[in-house]
Amino acid sequence: MEKIKVNDTTGKMLKSFEEWADETAHSSRFFAFYTSLLKLQADTEAQTGIPDINLAPEEIKHRISSRQTLLRADELNIDWGNAQKLFSDIVNLFEQYPEFMDNFPAGISKEQPEISAETVKIWLEGGKLPDRMGETEIEPVIFSTLIHHTIRPFLTGYALAFKDTFDYELWRLGHCPVCGSIPALGYLEKELGARWLICSCCQMHWIFQRVVCAFCGNKEPESQSFRTDDSGLYRLYLCEKCNNYLKAVDLRKSREEINLELEIITTVDLDIQAQELGYTSGEATINK
Ligand SMILES: [Zn+2]
Ligand SMILES: [Zn+2]
Numbered sequence: 001m002e003k004i005k006v007n008d009t010t011g012k013m014l015k016s017f018e019e020w021a022d023e024t025a026h027s028s029r030f031f032a033f034y035t036s037l038l039k040l041q042a043d044t045e046a047q048t049g050i051p052d053i054n055l056a057p058e059e060i061k062h063r064i065s066s067r068q069t070l071l072r073a074d075e076l077n078i079d080w081g082n083a084q085k086l087f088s089d090i091v092n093l094f095e096q097y098p099e100f101m102d103n104f105p106a107g108i109s110k111e112q113p114e115i116s117a118e119t120v121k122i123w124l125e126g127g128k129l130p131d132r133m134g135e136t137e138i139e140p141v142i143f144s145t146l147i148h149h150t151i152r153p154f155l156t157g158y159a160l161a162f163k164d165t166f167d168y169e170l171w172r173l174g175h176c177p178v179c180g181s182i183p184a185l186g187y188l189e190k191e192l193g194a195r196w197l198i199c200s201c202c203q204m205h206w207i208f209q210r211v212v213c214a215f216c217g218n219k220e221p222e223s224q225s226f227r228t229d230d231s232g233l234y235r236l237y238l239c240e241k242c243n244n245y246l247k248a249v250d251l252r253k254s255r256e257e258i259n260l261e262l263e264i265i266t267t268v269d270l271d272i273q274a275q276e277l278g279y280t281s282g283e284a285t286i287n288k
Contacts, residue, residue: 004049009156010042016259033097044153069180073121087115087150155202174214182282186248215282216242244282245274
C-alpha cells in the first residue's frame with residue numbers, strides 16, 4: 001500500500017491552541033468549540049494526507065501567470081464518504097454551539113444535510129449555493145461556512161502539494177492562488193518586512209503588495225490606513241473603499257516563534273475592534 005504523505009497543518013494548530021488556552025482566560029465554550037472543530041479537521045487531514053497533483057509544470061505556470069487558481073473542482077480528488085462524515089459532524093458541532101454562527105437554524109441535523117461534489121464545485125467557483133437543506137431554509141452564507149470548514153482539511157493538503165511549484169512573484173493577487181479564497185490574516189516577514197497573506201481556507205501563504213487592499217485592489221494611500229496595538233505586533237489594515245479590514249501580525253516585532261495559523265483564531269479581539277469601528281471582514285462580503 002502506498003504510504004500517505006503527512007499533512008499536519010491543523011494538528012499543529014490544535015497543539016498550539018491547547019498550549020495557548022492554558023495561559024489565558026478565554027471562555028470555556030470558545031475553547032471547547034474550537035478544540036472540537038480543529039480535532040475533527042486534524043483527523044480528516046491525518047487520513048487524507050497530501051494528494052498527488054498530476055499537473056505539468058508548464059500548466060501550473062500557465063494557470064498562475066494567467067491568474068487562474070491552481071485547484072479546479074473537476075480535478076479535486078476527495079473521498080466523499082469522508083467528506084460527508086465530516087460535514088455531518090460539523091453540522092452537529094454548530095448545533096451544539098450556535099453562538100459561533102449567526103442565524104444557525106436549530107435542529108438542522110434532523111434534515112441529514114448532504115455535501116456533494118456538485119455543491120463543492122459551486123462553492124469553489126463562487127456560484128450561488130442552495131438556500132434549503134431538506135425542508136429547512138438556510139442562508140447561503142451558512143451553507144458556505146459549513147462547506148468551508150468541511151473542505152478545509154482536504155484543501156490544506158493541496159496547499160502543501162502546490163507550495164513550491166510556482167513563482168510567487170507571478171501571483172500578486174488578493175485571493176489564494178490555490179483555492180481562490182480570501183485571506184484570513186496577513187503578516188510582515190521578519191527580514192524584509194514583505195507582506196504575506198494566509199488563505200482563510202487552505203492556509204496557503206502568498207506574497208502581496210503592502211499598500212494595496214487585498215479585497216478590492218484599492219491602491220490609493222489616502223483611503224487606506226492601519227492601526228497597531230501598543231506592542232506593534234498586531235495590525236489592522238482598513239480600507240475606506242470596500243470597508244473591509246485585514247488582521248495582520250508584524251513578525252519583526254516578535255522574538256518568539258508564532259503559529260500564524262493559530263493567530264487567525266486567537267486574534268478575535270482584533271475582529272471585534274474592527275467591527276466596532278464599522279468595518280466588515282472580507283469573508284462576510286465575498287461569501288466564501
Ligand atoms: Zn486557499
Ligand atoms: Zn478595499
